[in-house]
Amino acid sequence: MKNDLDQLMQANNLDSLLFTGPAQHNSPMYYMTGGGHMTGADLVKKRDEEPVLFYRPMERDAAAATGLKAKNLAEYEYKKLLKSVDGDHIQATALRYQKMLHDVGLTKGRMALYGKMDAGSAWGVFSALQALMPELTLVGEGPNSVLLEARATKDEKEVERIRHMGEVTVEVVERVAGYLTSRAVNAKEVLLREDGQPLTIGDVKSKINLWLAEAGVENPEGVIFASGRNAGVPHNSGEAKNLLRLGQTIVFDIFPCEAGGGYFYDFTRTWCLGYAPDDVQALYDDVYAVYEQIVSELEVNAHAPDLQKRTCELFEERGHKTIRQDSKLQSGYVHSLGHGLGVDIHERPRFGHGATEADKLAPGTVTTIEPGLYYPERGMGCRLENTFWVSPEGKIELLAQYPLDLVLKMK
Secondary structure: OHHHHHHHHHHOOOOEEEEEEOOOOOHHHHHHHOOOOOOOEEEEEEOOOOOEEEEOHHHHHHHHHOOOEEEEHHHHOHHHHHHHOOOOHHHHHHHHHHHHHHHOOOOOEEEEEEEOOOHHHHHHHHHHHHHHOOOEEEEOOOOOOHHHHHHOEOOHHHHHHHHHHHHHHHHHHHHHHHHHHOOOEOOOOEEEOOOOOEOEHHHHHHHHHHHHHHOOEEOOOOEEEEEHHHHHOOOOOOOOOOEOEOOOOEEEEEOOEEOOOOOEOOEEEEEEEOOOOHHHHHHHHHHHHHHHHHHHHOOOOOEHHHHHHHHHHHHHHOOOOEOOOOOOOOOEEOOOOOEEOOOOOOEEEEOOOOOOOOOEOOOOEEEEEOOEEEEHHHOEEEEOEEEEEEOOOOOEEEOOOOOOOOEEOOO
């Protein structure tokens, strides 16, 4: 949680953190500020001190709404700095950072960098800043950063926001199911639009985007709505031109977020419209059985990689190859069991590659559970996903209820 940052900074020998970029669709800055219309800002967090937000003057109202201590970037007279370095924007920006850091009492120590900036500009600016402030060591943290570790656990306000996103998500999913099952079908078992033309994946995605927008949320990462062979490739989002047919597997993975790039939800169902062929039903039965078994075994402080290992065991017992047998596997169980969820779709805890001893279902974690099987060469795939919260009391709670049915009966 955010109130763990000082302790984590101490444990990782960090004296300060610097965040940069917009406050929207920039998860580190969003996490620290709560979002708002700030197209470019900086935030400095010294260990054991409250953060300071540096804002552009046109965005002073959004900065004030954060409730943070704030300073106007106009005070640093960027044009004068630019003139002093003969129009070199990289050097002028580095000089401004130097003045900002001096103003908050930062001249030395280890400072980790977060946020969004063009890669070339970032390299130039922070290289120049390092030269200007040799006693200040700039640190680029990797996938086990203190920020991600803090974000791995959520307070109840954060969980309520994720829960609300879950409610919105299942409402939209229900609208999609209702729309699909109410379509007319031609002699080739192709679903038809209202105008009698064949219904495509692209048509359905347009409906999904419209309904999410009407609900006041965003879909910045798109949606997976893939059928047939494409359903057999986990992150194939589906081809817009493909037609919707009865009896064909559809993997529907939807992961919207709050407007402005806040908290996400993540949810997947596998559907067959009208009926399921025997081989698809058998595939689904295996995934459903493993999903139910893993959910029944979830417990507080479980080590996430152990749950991944258990999932592999269960699928192997059912005759499927898994990623632990072959890291290059493309058919069978080819990915990890789940991931943490928050202001990014993928957060800690990690279940597979890169997981550490710290990746546990600790109180406060929000995580997906999403076993799946994929056989693109057989024209099918299946994934079932729900999102769970580990409460402070250690209870494992499903954040949004929705049926796990494979077959949607046509109306």
